[in-house]
Amino acid sequence: MGDIVTMDDLTNQDIVDVLDDAERLVPVARGDVYLPLLKGKVLANMFFENSTRTRMSFETAMKRLGGSVLNFTSIGTSVAKGETLYDTMQMVDGYADVAVIRHPRQGAAQYSADAVGIPILNAGDGAGNHPTQTMLDLFTIRQVHGTLEGLNVALVGDLRYGRTVHSLSHALVRFGAELTLVSPSTLKMPVEIVSDLKEHGAKITETDSLEEQIANADVIYVTRIQKERFPDEDEYVKVAGIYKIEASDLSGAKKGMIVMHPLPRVDEISPDVDSTEFARYFEQAFNGVPTRMALLCRSLGIDVPEKVK
Amino acid sequence: MSEMRRVTAIRNGTVVDHIPSGYAMQVIKILRIDTDRATPVSLVMNVPSDKLGRKDVLKIEDRELDQEDLDRLALIAPAASIAIIRNHAVAEKMKVELADDLVNIAKCFFWNCITKNEREPLPQRMRVTSRDPLQLRCYYCGREQEIDELIENIL
Numbered sequence: 001m002g003d004i005v006t007m008d009d010l011t012n013q014d015i016v017d018v019l020d021d022a023e024r025l026v027p028v029a030r031g032d033v034y035l036p037l038l039k040g041k042v043l044a045n046m047f048f049e050n051s052t053r054t055r056m057s058f059e060t061a062m063k064r065l066g067g068s069v070l071n072f073t074s075i076g077t078s079v080a081k082g083e084t085l086y087d088t089m090q091m092v093d094g095y096a097d098v099a100v101i102r103h104p105r106q107g108a109a110q111y112s113a114d115a116v117g118i119p120i121l122n123a124g125d126g127a128g129n130h131p132t133q134t135m136l137d138l139f140t141i142r143q144v145h146g147t148l149e150g151l152n153v154a155l156v157g158d159l160r161y162g163r164t165v166h167s168l169s170h171a172l173v174r175f176g177a178e179l180t181l182v183s184p185s186t187l188k189m190p191v192e193i194v195s196d197l198k199e200h201g202a203k204i205t206e207t208d209s210l211e212e213q214i215a216n217a218d219v220i221y222v223t224r225i226q227k228e229r230f231p232d233e234d235e236y237v238k239v240a241g242i243y244k245i246e247a248s249d250l251s252g253a254k255k256g257m258i259v260m261h262p263l264p265r266v267d268e269i270s271p272d273v274d275s276t277e278f279a280r281y282f283e284q285a286f287n288g289v290p291t292r293m294a295l296l297c298r299s300l301g302i303d304v305p306e307k308v309k
Numbered sequence: 310m311s312e313m314r315r316v317t318a319i320r321n322g323t324v325v326d327h328i329p330s331g332y333a334m335q336v337i338k339i340l341r342i343d344t345d346r347a348t349p350v351s352l353v354m355n356v357p358s359d360k361l362g363r364k365d366v367l368k369i370e371d372r373e374l375d376q377e378d379l380d381r382l383a384l385i386a387p388a389a390s391i392a393i394i395r396n397h398a399v400a401e402k403m404k405v406e407l408a409d410d411l412v413n414i415a416k417c418f419f420w421n422c423i424t425k426n427e428r429e430p431l432p433q434r435m436r437v438t439s440r441d442p443l444q445l446r447c448y449y450c451g452r453e454q455e456i457d458e459l460i461e462n463i464l
Contacts, residue, residue, distance in 0.1 A: 006451075084429050107423040107449030114431055126421050128450060192446065192453040231420075 002098075002119030002299040005109045006129045007170045014298075015148075015171065019139050021294035021304040022287075028064050029289040033309060036066025037302050043067055044096035046088075046112075047123075048074040048103040053263060054123045054133070057288035058100050058296075065293055070096055089115045098299050100132075101125075119299035127161040127229055133262055134167040136291040140284045141219055144258050148175040151218040156182040156210055156243055157268060159189040161229035164262040166193055168221065173202035180213050181206045184239045187225065210243055215252045220245070220278075221260045222268050246270040250278050260284050316351035322370040324392045325382070330355050332385050333365035335460050339381045342369060361388065374403070381414055383407035385460060387443065410448070411435040416462040417447035418454055433464065 003009060010018070027033040043062040047055055050073075059069045072092075074080065079088060085108060092099050093116035101112050102123040109122030109129070124130045142148050153172055155165045159181055169179055169189070179202060181189050188206065197204055207213070214220065222245065230236040244267055245259065258280040261269055265281070273279050297304050328336050333352050342350060351368040358364035373393050374382075382389055383405045393401040413432045417424050424433055424447070434448035445454045454462075 082428075084426065085423065086430050103423070104421070105423040105425070105450075106419065106421050107417075107447065107451070110449045111423045111429070111431060125423075126450070190452075192451070 002301065003113040003121075004131050004295065004299065005113055005120065005122045007131050007134055007167050007174075009131070012174055015135070015138060018135060018291070018294045018298055019142055021297065022135075022139055022290040024304060024306075024308045025290040025293045027308060029061070029286075029293060031064065034066075035064075035305075035308060037297060037304065038062060038065040038067035038300065041067040041098070041300060042070060042096045043296065044070045044072060044092045044099040046072045046092060046099050046101040046103075048079065048085075048101070048108070049124070051102055051123065053285055053288060054100075054102065057285075058121075058123070058132075058292050060289050061292040061296055064289070065296065067296075085111060086115045092116065093118055098296060121295060121299060124163055126163070127166070128163050129167045130163040130262075131167045132288075132292055132295055133164045134171050135295060136284065136287045137164070137168050137221070137260060137262070138171060139287045139291045140260060140280055141258070143283075143287070144256065144280065145218060148172075148177075150176045150178075152178045152180075152216055153219040153221060154180040154182055154210070154213040154217045155189075155221050155223070157223035158187045158225045158229070159183040159223070160187040161226055162223040165189070165221065165223055169193065169197055173197045173200040176202075178203045179205070180217070182208065182210050182213060182243070184208055184242055186235060186239060210245070211249070214250060214257075215254070217257055218254065219258055219260060222265070223262060224264065224266055224268060241267055243268050244270060245273060247272040247276050250276060253278060316353055316368060318397060319349075319351075319368050319370050319394055320397055322368065322372055322394055323374045324394060325367040325369070325374075325386070326364070326390045326392070327358065327360055327388050328365040328367060328386045329361060329388075330363035330365055333367050335385050336365070336367055336382065336389075339385060339460065339463050340369075340374070340378055342372075348372060379403060379405050380408055380411060381463065384411075384414065384443070384445075384456070384463075387440070407437055407440060407443075409437050411437065411445070413464055415454070415459050415464060417450060417452065418458050418462055419447065419450055419452040422447055422450040422452065424449055 028035045100121045100123045106126030106128040108125045113120040259278045261281040349370045353366040389405045391403040392399045435445045438444045
């Protein structure tokens with residue numbers, strides 16, 4: 001109850017409800033309004049793998065709502081001494097009301113959700129899922145396009161190991177998106193995910209060329225080719241830097257098209273894109289705060305008031 | 310029934326019929342039949358079958374399969390029919406039925422699955438996502454399992 005491990009844990013209506021809650025929480029996220037909905041609640045931020053934005057935005061979200069945060073990293077702790085995930089999570093179950101977990105191993109969030117009673121929010125499990133990132137991505141898309149329905153979205157880069165695009169593609173096809181999957185052949189979307197997407201009746205195109213997708217897209221979602229996920233460094237070197245978007249590449253783009261990126265970026269989006277009307281990745285990073293506020297409230301069974309002031 | 314008599318009838322034990330042709334050795338493995346032990350096992354391979362075209366049959370003496378055995382068996386011989394033999398007569402007939410959720414039947418193959426840490430105490434779990442063709446995914450990491458590889462990973 002209250003766990004969010006994959007996007008399957010949320011119905012389309014749940015998604016819309018959380019995004020509506022998040023929208024009302026924006027002034028709280030900015031610090032303009034103080035709304036201690038989660039006063040007395042404790043969040044455990046369980047980061048077994050590094051994170052900047054996700055960890056900090058969860059922490060900000062919890063604190064802006066009056067709650068407090070326990071921060072855990074696995075370096076130099078009982079985990080380094082060989083403690084199992086199961087045992088570590090038993091401790092958290094006793095210390096906190098809700099836990100966010102990021103772990104290098106795939107399936108760790110589901111495993112944790114089964115191991116404890118408190119709600120678990122998956123903040124990335126290996127190359128698996130990252131549903132809270134998807135929620136802020138959807139928030140960003142809806143903010144600009146006014147809808148999630150029927151958009152044309154190009155997902156670009158590392159679609160094999162990129163967990164953000166795994167969760168995002170699942171969600172988008174449920175709202176009738178047309179997806180173009182742009183990646184080198186070694187980093188294609190896993191077959192089981194493509195087969196799930198097609199089961200939803202989605203129109204999916206797979207290609208290795210970005211150029212011809214720019215004119216059609218409503219959203220270009222770019223991901224970093226993640227060195228740390230490659231079992232073999234030679235394979236990484238072959239594909240590193242394969243996509244690079246510069247401002248001049250976007251001259252043929254539709255009006256209202258947005259470029260998104262879960263960040264951190266390396267060189268896949270040139271800094272000269274930042275000042276164009278298309279760039280949306282920094283707002284996207286901010287949107288993590290109101291979206292995660294809404295998700296924390298949902299997991300803890302706390303209603304967000306209809307009017308926030 | 311003449312195919313069944315290619316080997317002698319057994320007094321007590323289990324007959325596993327309608328194994329897909331060529332899979333009898335895998336069934337021995339999946340049922341954890343210890344081939345070094347003295348219990349006689351008779352194996353018939355590639356005999357004609359109305360149902361399967363060709364099939365394998367296994368007769369295991371002095372062992373009665375239980376539900377857990379059947380759950381395992383369902384992975385490779387979903388059409389198998391089981392007869393428990395007591396004192397030369399069929400005492401019980403059983404059908405193999407594949408559950409939706411397979412607990413502690415096989416290990417996930419994926420090198421980066423959370424269950425790869427052998428000290429983690431929660432059970433191995435697989436979800437059946439399709440029965441024909443058989444498709445399974447790890448409940449935790451979601452990776453689709455190669456069926457041939459899965460047989461190697463039976464617990």
